[in-house]
Structures are given as C-alpha cells and as structure tokens.
Amino acid sequence: MSTISVALISSLPSEENPLDFHYQLQKIGYEKYGMKVDLLKNGEFVYSIKENQEKPKLYYSQKPFDPGEYNLALARLAIKAAHGGDHYVLREFQNSQVPVINPCDALLKAKDKLHTLQRLSIAGLPVTPTAVIRKREEIGFALSLLGKPPYIIKSPFGSGGSSVLQASTSAQVFAIFDYAWHIDRNEILLIQSYLGEETAQDVRSLYFNYKPWRAMVRQASQGEFRANVKIGANTEITMLTQEEQNICYRAARETGLVLAGIDFLRTNHGPVILEVNGCPGLMGIASAYQRQNIDIIDEFALLLLEYAKNTKTASR
Template sequence: MKLAILSRNSKLYSTRRLVEAGRQRGHTVRVLDPLRCYMRIASSGFQLHYKGRSLAGYDAVIPRIGASITRYGTAVLRQFELMGTYSPNPSDAILRARDKLRAHQLLAAQGIDLPVTVFGDNPDDTSDLLSMLGPPPHVIKLNEGAQGAGVMLTEKPSASRSVVEALRGLYASFVVQEFIGEAEGADLRCFVVGDEVVASMRRQAPEGDFRSNLHRGGTALHVAATDEERAVAIRAARVLGLGVAGVDLIRAKRGPLVLEVNSTPGLEGIEAVCGVDVAGRMVEHLAIHAEQRA
C-alpha cells in the first residue's frame, strides 16, 4: 500500500507512530505538509502537486489536519478523494465533526444522548435562551475550539449572560450546555477504529478545573468501556462518517453522554496509558479498505 499522511509536522508523536506502523507492515509511507500541496481542478481531471512534483497513485491517506488549517486541509483531502484515494475520515466527515453545533444536531437526530445544548444569535434572546437550558452551572464552548481551549464554566445566571454577551461582541460562534456535575471532572475517551473501540481511558481534570484534556493538565487511567459505552462511541463516529475517531463520553446518571467526537485524536496519551498499538490498528484498517477499493 502506498500511504500518505497529511501532517504539518513529521516529528509529532502521532505522525511518527503512523509512519513507523505503516513501514513495519511493509507499506510505503510519506508525510505531506497539506499547506505545501496544491491542486488543479478541471472537468477533465484532478491533479495534486507537492514541492514541484506530481502526487499520484496513493492508495490511502490519513488526515492529521489541525483545527487552524481545517479549510485548506480538507480541500487537499477532498482532492485526494476525487483522485480515488481512500481516507478513513473523508473531508466532509471532518467538517461535520469540527463544527460542534452541526455535530450535536446530527447526533441528537439519531437518538444519541448528549448534554442539553442551546444556541442563539440575537442578544435580545439571551435570557430566554438560557431559560431553555435551565439553571446554572452552564458550560460555554466556542464552536470550533479544541483541546479544551475556549471552554468556560459559569455558575450564576449573571455570569452566563455576561459571557454570552461578551462572545457575541467578538462575533464568536459558541454553544451553551448543561453541566454534568456527577461526572466530577472526568470523561471517557474511546478510540474508535472502524467498528471497534480499540482503546479507552478515563481522563480526570486537575484540581480546580473541570476540563479533563491531557493538554490542560488532566491525568489518565486505562479503564475498560462498558458494552453500552462502546456501542454509543461506535454509533457516534458512524453518524458523522468517521472511520477513526476519539469519542469523548461523560458517565451521567441517565447513561453515557457524547461530549465531542474528535476526527484527529492524538495517539500519545492513549497508547501510553492503554499499552495498545493504536497506530498499527489504524494502518491495518486502512490496508483492508484500500484493498477492497482496488
């Protein structure tokens, strides 16, 4: 298999592990900076070039596209797709997952439970909007934030209104959600590859914070997901069209709730905590599907 990995930095742990896993299994692997890829689009066909040379003949591509380059990165990925290259996470699926509001609408429409979420645009509607959610605490999230950035907790109605008004003044896109107190600052990351949860870990927020992201100082422990949690994680990834996903769940009294579906989940934390060759599982999944398309 001829495999491309779209990544801005070949030295990142996740990128290095995918290269290593691919080459160990006898595949040809190349890391491509998506911002150095450029394309020709015509009814007669599609072309991709990289640093002056043509890119063609790739069987599969793994997108490791950061949030800051979503628009251009997904355009490059779409060009690969139009040229017949398989991706476990198609460009449109990444765009669905990156937009928290859209993702929540799609998940809820399929009966997947998540924290109650409200969204509105007009300042005149703020009080009624918050009343639709219920009393605080409230969690306010930027619509395209990542790794816990742009996530705030408000504990009084006046604080919620103030944050909402401030974000509207900055023309930011955001959602407001119910706070799940019984989770006690913990969530469950399920790493989905195809139709299987290949690894899972419980992440705990540091003292004084409610965000459990490892990038924010959270700690992690290997914890086996229940059958119900695995089923929810796999369904959530499938609804958004993702073959590889990090699905974050909260263990609430009413059952597992989907917090977020990450289309570019990091490998370092979960491989270290769980001792699972997640990169290898991703490459094996790719090889099977690329061969089926050949």
C-alpha cells in the first residue's frame, strides 16, 4: 500500500523553526500511521509566472516543486492579515487536484469575521449582535441598536484575542474610534454587545469534515475579559448538547471549512456564535484533553490519514 503524503504549509519565514505541534504531528503520523508529513514554510516557496503560455511553476528552496506528489495539503497560514496574498501556494495544490484543509476560498472568507457573521446571520444562525459604522456621528445610533454597555470593539481580522477591546461607556467607544481613525481613517471596526458573564468564558468546538471532534471551555484569567488561550485562559474539556452540535454543524457547513473551530457562548437563551476559525490552534485544547489522557495530536493525525484515504479513493 502506498504511503499517504501530507504537505503541512505554515506561514513561517525561512529563518524560523516549525512549531512543536508540527513536529509532533510529523512524528506521530509517521511512527504510528506510516503517514509522511512534510513541514513546508511559505517563505521558502518561489512562484513563477511566465509571459508565454507555460503553466506557472512552484519552487521550494530553489528546486522545482510538484504539489501533485501529495495526497493532502494542510494549511496553517497566518489569519491576521486581511489579504490572501500568501494563498498562492494553496491554489497550486488545488489546481493539481490535491485536497486542501482548508480550501482556499473557504479559508479566505473565514479570515473576515464580518463576512462570516453576515453569512451565518443570513442562514438564520444565532450570532453576536454587531454593528458596523463608517462615521463618528453614527456611533450613538449604533450603540442604541446594541443596548446597554459593556461593548466589545474588534477588527474583522485578528486572532488570539489581539485587536479586541472592551468599552464600559459610550465615551470609551468614541475614544477608541477617534484613536483608530486617527491612525487609519479607513479602518473598519466591529462594535458588539458583550454577552459574557462576570467571569469571561466561551466554548471552542472543533469540527472535522463537518462532524463534531472535540470541545473545550476557555475561561479568562483573573481580571481579563478575553478567553483566549494565547493570553492565559484556562481550559477544560466539555461535551456539546444536541442543540450546540446542530448549530456548530450548520456553521461549519455554511463556511465550507473542513477543519473548523467554532467559538460560541452558552447563554440563558441558548448558544450564540462569536466567530468561526479556519485555522484553529490545537495546543490549548490538546492541553485540556491531555489531562484526561487523550492525545489530540494523535487523533488529528488519524483524521488526516482517513480523510486523505477517502478523498484519494473518491478521486479514482
């Protein structure tokens, strides 16, 4: 039986080393499942487009690179950038009929949190009340639509809790916009109702191939309103209710993400979606499950292997 080959493409520059998670996935994939995982840095690729009718070519470390040699590509690219300029490599994999997790178009759309909220809202899913304004004079009206403070103000692009602020008064909202628009008048910021409890926490649910995989509760550290692992949130495993599973399934389907991290709040009137991540971090949830002797990276390797095998069979 031929070896399954996976290209893990990260947004790391050439001079940086892959993350520990990447090494772990590579090791477990090969030693336990006979799966070859190549760690590829986006910064090592050169993309060449000629003026004649020759097809564009990829080079890696200045050597010709054929995406078609792989059974699957796993994208671990930066999600903070508003643009999708670094996705040219993923498109070449897709042009070679290699399945990509996540597909380029779905990943680009998921980068834009406002776009995601629009799509989910139109689909009838419960999302965080949000307002978008373009003039200072509209701030008061927007706040009246959202109700009482506190408010959350954040960029449509960002991860790990970066670019997220909390305002306890309308004056603070005005001040935040004054500062942001002084730096960049074209900056778009989302104003959202704060639906959290006194102790800020939310749920991160992982879905793979539109099926529930694992979930955790993230609880913010003392004095913090953001429940992000990168800024010190505590994690513990949790089970989803049937209602939560249904909503997360619909969110994953709506966004087209094979691997989706759905963040939502548990409120008195049911789950409310905060955002859907196309490149969810795994180390926080891996830490939570490790305490229960469950290896998330091992499970992920097996999920990738089965997905690659199934898509390989379907393409015959």
